[in-house]
Amino acid sequence: MASDAEQGQLAPAPESFLPKELVEDISRQGINPGRRSLMQGAFAAAAASLMAPTLLADDDPDIVNLPSWTRSLGKPVVVNPYGQPSPYEANIVRRQSPGLTRTDQSSVSFTPLQNLFGMITPSGLHFERHHQGWVDIDPRRHRLMINGLVETPLVFTMEELLRMPSVSRIHFLECGANTGLEWGNVAVPTVQYSHGMLSASEFTGVPVSLLLERAGFDRKRATVLLAEGADGSSMTRTINLENALDDALVAYGQNGEMLRPENGYPLRLVVPGVQGVSWVKWLRRLEVGNTPWATKDEVAHYVDLMPDGTHRQYTSIQEAKSVITAPSGGQKLLTQGYYDMTGLAWSGRGTVERVEVSVDGGRNWRIARLEGPLLPKALTRFHFDWVWQGNEAMLQSRVTDSSGYIQPSRAQLLEVRGTRSVYHNNAIQTWRVGSDGEVHNVQLG
Amino acid sequence: MSSWARAAILLLPMLFMPSSTMAMPEGVAALGRPATDNEVVAWDIDVRPDFAGLPPGSGDVWAGEEVWLAQCASCHGDFGDSNKVFAPLVLGNITEEDIATGRVASLNDPAVTRTTLMKVPTLSTLWDYIYRAMPWNAPKSLTPDEVYAVVAYILNLGYVVDEDFTLSDTNMAETQARMPNRNGMSQDHGLWSVSGLPDVSGSSCTADCDVAMSVTSFLPAYAMNAHGNLAEQVRSWGPFPGLWTEMGPEPIASASAVAEVPMAPDAALRAGGCAGCHQMADQLIGPGFDAIRAKYAGQEHAAYLRDKIVNGGAGVWGAMPMPPMPAVGDDALQQIVAWLTSGEESERSD
Numbered sequence: 008m009a010s011d012a013e014q015g016q017l018a019p020a021p022e023s024f025l026p027k028e029l030v031e032d033i034s035r036q037g038i039n040p041g042r043r044s045l046m047q048g049a050f051a052a053a054a055a056s057l058m059a060p061t062l063l064a065d066d067d068p069d070i071v072n073l074p075s076w077t078r079s080l081g082k083p084v085v086v087n088p089y090g091q092p093s094p095y096e097a098n099i100v101r102r103q104s105p106g107l108t109r110t111d112q113s114s115v116s117f118t119p120l121q122n123l124f125g126m127i128t129p130s131g132l133h134f135e136r137h138h139q140g141w142v143d144i145d146p147r148r149h150r151l152m153i154n155g156l157v158e159t160p161l162v163f164t165m166e167e168l169l170r171m172p173s174v175s176r177i178h179f180l181e182c183g184a185n186t187g188l189e190w191g192n193v194a195v196p197t198v199q200y201s202h203g204m205l206s207a208s209e210f211t212g213v214p215v216s217l218l219l220e221r222a223g224f225d226r227k228r229a230t231v232l233l234a235e236g237a238d239g240s241s242m243t244r245t246i247n248l249e250n251a252l253d254d255a256l257v258a259y260g261q262n263g264e265m266l267r268p269e270n271g272y273p274l275r276l277v278v279p280g281v282q283g284v285s286w287v288k289w290l291r292r293l294e295v296g297n298t299p300w301a302t303k304d305e306v307a308h309y310v311d312l313m314p315d316g317t318h319r320q321y322t323s324i325q326e327a328k329s330v331i332t333a334p335s336g337g338q339k340l341l342t343q344g345y346y347d348m349t350g351l352a353w354s355g356r357g358t359v360e361r362v363e364v365s366v367d368g369g370r371n372w373r374i375a376r377l378e379g380p381l382l383p384k385a386l387t388r389f390h391f392d393w394v395w396q397g398n399e400a401m402l403q404s405r406v407t408d409s410s411g412y413i414q415p416s417r418a419q420l421l422e423v424r425g426t427r428s429v430y431h432n433n434a435i436q437t438w439r440v441g442s443d444g445e446v447h448n449v450q451l452g
Numbered sequence: 453m454s455s456w457a458r459a460a461i462l463l464l465p466m467l468f469m470p471s472s473t474m475a476m477p478e479g480v481a482a483l484g485r486p487a488t489d490n491e492v493v494a495w496d497i498d499v500r501p502d503f504a505g506l507p508p509g510s511g512d513v514w515a516g517e518e519v520w521l522a523q524c525a526s527c528h529g530d531f532g533d534s535n536k537v538f539a540p541l542v543l544g545n546i547t548e549e550d551i552a553t554g555r556v557a558s559l560n561d562p563a564v565t566r567t568t569l570m571k572v573p574t575l576s577t578l579w580d581y582i583y584r585a586m587p588w589n590a591p592k593s594l595t596p597d598e599v600y601a602v603v604a605y606i607l608n609l610g611y612v613v614d615e616d617f618t619l620s621d622t623n624m625a626e627t628q629a630r631m632p633n634r635n636g637m638s639q640d641h642g643l644w645s646v647s648g649l650p651d652v653s654g655s656s657c658t659a660d661c662d663v664a665m666s667v668t669s670f671l672p673a674y675a676m677n678a679h680g681n682l683a684e685q686v687r688s689w690g691p692f693p694g695l696w697t698e699m700g701p702e703p704i705a706s707a708s709a710v711a712e713v714p715m716a717p718d719a720a721l722r723a724g725g726c727a728g729c730h731q732m733a734d735q736l737i738g739p740g741f742d743a744i745r746a747k748y749a750g751q752e753h754a755a756y757l758r759d760k761i762v763n764g765g766a767g768v769w770g771a772m773p774m775p776p777m778p779a780v781g782d783d784a785l786q787q788i789v790a791w792l793t794s795g796e797e798s799e800r801s802d
Contacts, residue, residue, distance in 0.1 A: 083733045098684055098694075105679060109537050112588075122687045139585060152487055152495055160487035167483040172474055192669040196679055196697075197686070220476055221484060233498060239591040241584045243498060249645060280646060292495050301501045301574040303581035310571065310637065316560040318571060318636055322643035326650060337682035338692035346691060356646055369663040401665070405654060413654030418664065423652045427562060431643065435654075439667065445695060452668035 098122075101132060104188070104200050112140035115182070117203030120332045120351065126177065126378070126386040128206035130262045135269045136182055136204065136283060138304070139240035144289055146273040149237065151218075151257065155294035158223030165273055168259065171213045176256065176279070177385045179207040179353045181325045183282030183309050186432040190421075193448050197337035201436065201448060202330045205351070207386040210277045211260025215293070216252045224295045233300050234276045237291035244285045245299040246278055247323065254279045254384070257290060279384035280355030281323045282430075284309050314425035325355035327414050328433035329362055329389070329406035335438050336448035340395055348391040350375075354408035359387035361407040366393065368401030368437065368451055369416060375404065383409075400440040401451065417450055499580040503624050506579065510620030511601025513608045519598050520605050523587045532609045541568040542609040546632045551612060554635035569610040573637045575628045578603050717791050720784035726777070739769040741792070749795030757789050 062071050092099070101116035108114040118134040135141070146165045154160035182204035188194040195201050215232070232246040246255065256277040259265060266272040271288030278285045284304055299305065299321060310318035329352035334340060352359045358381045363372040378388040389404070406414045417434040424431075439449040499505040521530065528534055532541035543565060550556045558564040559571075572578060583599045585591045594602070604619040612630050613619075619627060628634065642648030655661065676682070677697040686694030696702035721730075721741075729737040730744075748757055759765075761780060766773035780788065 080731075083731060086733070095689070096687065098686060098688055102679075102685060109535075113538075119685070121692070139588070139591065152491065153484075154487060154492050154496055160492050161484040162487045162491060163484045171480060171483055172477060174474075193671055196671055196676060196682055199685065200679060214474060217474060217476060217480070221481060235495070235498070239585065241497075241591070243580075243584070247644060253646070294496065294498070296500075298500060298502065300498055300580075301577050302498075303577055303585070306572050306574055306577045306637070307568050312559065312566070313638075316555065316557070316636070317638045318559075318573075318633075319641050319643070320637040320639050322641060324643045324646060324648065326643070334692045337695050337697075338686055339695055340692065363658065368665045370661050370665070372658040372661070407654075407656075412650055413656055415652045415654040416663065419654060420652050439670070446692075447670055449667045450669040452664045452666065 096122075099132070101135065102199060104195060107188070113138055115204060117199045118206050119199045120203050120205065120330070121198050121335050121338065123332070124388075126207055126351075126382075126388050127262060128208060130208065130264065130267050130270070133180075133206040133208065133261075133267065133270055134182070134204050137269070138242050139238060141269050142238045142289060143268050144237060144273055149273050149289075149291070151274060151290060152292045153218055153222040153295070154292070155233070155296050156225035156229050157219075157295055161222050163218075165259070168213055168257065168274070172217060173211055173213055173260075174256065175209055175211040175260065176254070176277075177207065177209045177382050178277060178279040179205060179325075179384065179386045180277075180283050180286060181205045181328075181353070181355075183284055183322070183325070183430040186328075186434070186436075187429045189434075189450075190426045190428065190432055193450055195336075196448055198330060198332050198335040198436075201336065202332075204283070205353075205386075207353075208261045209263065210256055210258040212256040212258030212274075212277065215255040215257055215276075218257060218293070219252070219295065222295075228297045229295045231296050231299055233292075233294040233296060233302075234285070234287035234290060235292040235294070236271075236287050237289040241291075242284075242287055242304065243300060243302040244287055244304060245296075245302065245321065246276070246281075246285055248295075250278050250281055250323075257293075280325060282309070282325055285323060309430060311424070311428035311430045313428065319428075322431055325353070326431065326433050327354035327356065327359070327406045327408040327412050328352070329359075329404040329414055330436045331364070331391075331402050331404050331438060334402070334440065334446045336446055338446045340440065340444035340446070342444075343395050343397045346393045346395055348393040348402070350389055350391075350404050352377075352387045352389055352404070352406040353385065354406065354410070354412070355384055356412065357409035358383050359389075359406055360409050360411075362387070362389040363405045363407075364389075364391040364393075365403040365405070366400045369403050369405075369435065372405065395440070395444075397442055397444075399442050401449070402438040402440060402446075403435050405435055418452065497580075497584055499576045499583070501574045501576045503576055503621070506576070506621050506624060507596045508621045509596035509600050510618055510622075511597045511599070511604055512618040513601070513604045513613070513615050515598075516601035516603070516605025516608075519594070519602050523590075523594070524602065527588055532606060535565075539567065540565060541606060543567050543570075544609070544611070546570065546610050546612070548611075550632040551630050554631065554633065556633045556636060559633070559636065569606065569612075569632065571633055571636070573631055573634045575603070575624055575631055578606065579624075717784070717787045720780070720787045726780075726788070729774075735769075737772055738774055743769075745792050745795070748793055751793055753793050754789050757792055758785060761785060761788070 060071060062068055099119045099122045101118060103114060103116050114137065116135040118128055118132050149165050151163045151168060152160065185204035186201055189201055230248050232248060232251045234244050234246055236242040257274060258277045259274055261267065261270060266275060271290065274290045275288045276286050276290050305320060310320050311322050312318055329350060331348060331350035333349050348364065352362045359377060362375040362377060364375045365372045375389040375391045378390065381387055414433060414435055420434045437449050437451055439447045527537040528541055533543050534540065545558055545564060546556060546569060556570045559566065579599055582602055583594065586594065600619045604613060604617055607613045608615055608617060610632065612632060613627065642650055681696065681698040683694040683696040730741055732741050734740050760774065761777050764774045764776040
């Protein structure tokens with residue numbers, strides 16, 4: 008920017024704004040990207056000084072000096088036929104936790120909860136958990152079979168499924184192992200890694216109850232369903248028939264479009280309130296049965312090791328849980344004053360009734376404001392007006408759901424479950440805000 | 453029957469109808485078709501703990517070792533003990549006592565690595581999973597006999613069966629009776645059903661609650677960057693930027709994480725009056741810049757384009773002539789020509 012003495016004066020003509028050396032260099036060797044960007048920088052500076060009005064001390068140059076996007080023709084339509092986020096949001100992506108898994112096909116990527124708003128997760132940021140890689144399925148060659156305790160085993164094409172009566176429902180999807188790294192001690196820095204196996208979408212599909220009715224399932228004997236994927240792992244999970252008949256969907260839609268391949272395109276099971284592993288992706292088959300199947304992910308994984316060495320099996324329901332997403336671990340507050348502290352609360356047993364927030368490590372609690380609509384087995388966004396005065400603070404949130412269940416503290420959870428169960432850690436999370444404004448993941452005891 | 457009673461009977465099922473349940477509209481029953489026997493056989497390969505679904509066949513430990521070394525060992529190790537790719541399947545820490553009681557005692561020991569064989573209570577699970585999902589890169593390529601053999605080999609590695617053992621559909625049940633952790637599972641909890649009773653309860657205290665307040669665990673400074681630089685994982689602008697966790701001082705201008713992209717010389721294009729006739733993508737009065745750049749990628753076209761811009765032309769892209777553009781100064785001309793001939797992907801001007 009020109010000095011005070013120069014302000015208001017005429018700038019040099021743009022023809023002479025390129026350094027002599029650069030011009031000579033270019034005429035000798037032509038233009039490469041480096042030289043071009045030097046020229047553009049020089050040109051932009053020249054143009055800016057040419058057009059810049061007088062800038063006084065209190066003036067914001069971003070207001071007074073009209074930016075280039077205000078003075079130019081914008082881009083045409085369909086530059087991106089499928090829209091993309093601003094390049095300034097490039098940090099907000101799914102990420103892996105280094106060292107968590109040794110193969111990328113049986114692995115996890117976490118949703119960047121720290122920078123999301125509202126109660127829906129953008130489909131491209133929905134966390135991934137694959138057991139044997141993800142696949143691209145041709146929907147014209149995909150089938151859903153229903154067999155087992157039914158009058159007639161049936162086969163449906165995708166075309167037929169899309170012709171059937173459908174519903175759209177907003178539900179959260181949380182991996183049973185979410186926050187599993189934190190049972191013993193603090194292991195990860197940010198909410199993306201501590202709570203990011205959590206997403207929520209509007210799912211569209213056919214109620215499982217309708218499909219079972221269509222197949223004429225055996226109401227007297229049936230107690231469970233087996234869901235099976237069409238991928239290489241052909242993942243199987245036993246589903247409680249109670250859930251299946253209540254609100255489970257065979258879903259093809261997610262947030263208004265078809266499911267993303269990483270989320271099961273063209274068909275996945277949606278079992279609201281139940282851990283993600285049961286929401287079988289690339290769903291090819293539902294089998295009606297009367298005894299659980301004890302599949303690999305029901306005996307070797309997704310079993311909760313209790314302090315007495317017993318594994319709890321078929322732990323399905325995701326109990327009420329909440330977390331403050333901003334500010335959260337790995338972030339920093341730059342100034343004192345007002346902040347819209349915000350987070351998410353959810354329950355696999357119903358709706359969020361109440362969220363309380365503590366800024367002193369759980370000694371005192373105040374009610375947070377819930378953002379509607381409050382839907383069952385969906386994410387509920389909460390807000391908490393907070394004036395940071397530069398002191399150390401211990402931020403916590405605590406949810407109460409419609410069944411009356413209150414989210415436990417870490418001490419309360421560990422007292423019953425020990426520290427080795429891997430799954431279903433729904434303890435209250437603590438973020439420590441230092442007097443320097445840095446926010447860190449901590450555990451209190 | 454009174455009309456009231458009839459209405460009540462009609463309504464009753466509605467009242468108890470779960471939230472997603474909908475009556476099946478007329479015509480829906482015609483969607484879907486019966487599955488053929490072959491189709492059901494092709495897909496319904498699951499094996500239950502009571503061995504329903506188990507195909508006939510057999511395989512011994514030696515045959516299992518052969519399959520194992522060829523198809524399984526590269527991930528799981530020769531003896532199923534590798535943790536290179538997956539958690540170990542077997543570590544040789546199952547005792548005779550475990551097999552007798554059906555409870556693996558070392559599951560109580562936090563120092564012991566939990567292997568698959570320590571956990572799995574049901575033999576059917578091993579058979580089902582290997583048959584449906586293994587080998588890792590070629591699932592469903594093993595025959596039933598090969599699966600029996602591989603399961604026998606794993607059981608032998610865990611001292612559950614002897615090395616001369618043959619596993620078959622006829623002795624699965626008696627072999628199940630030797631599974632080391634067959635009594636190690638519990639379904640006695642409230643997490644199977646929505647209406648299940650919780651085993652943990654939080655506190656409703658809201659003021660002066662008696663809670664422990666000292667920090668017992670946090671990430672030490674040396675581990676803060678183990679997940680990469682947090683400043684680059686959080687929105688770089690706004691109220692809560694990320695902590696700079698990389699070694700060395702935080703650069704002063706770290707606010708924008710967006711790399712500079714080659715820009716179209718929009719200032720030059722505007723100043724030269726080009727934008728009046730040319731758009732980026734589509735033909736306006738003259739051709740789109742994208743089309744020009746595609747056609748004239750390469751330095752060899754520079755002189756030609758310079759001439760066209762300075763002196764004008766006609767007939768190349770259509771009937772509309774291009775007028776001479778004297779307003780384009782020499783430097784801008786050079787910049788524009790260089791951009792038009794660069795052939796590179798160029799970020800659209802903003």
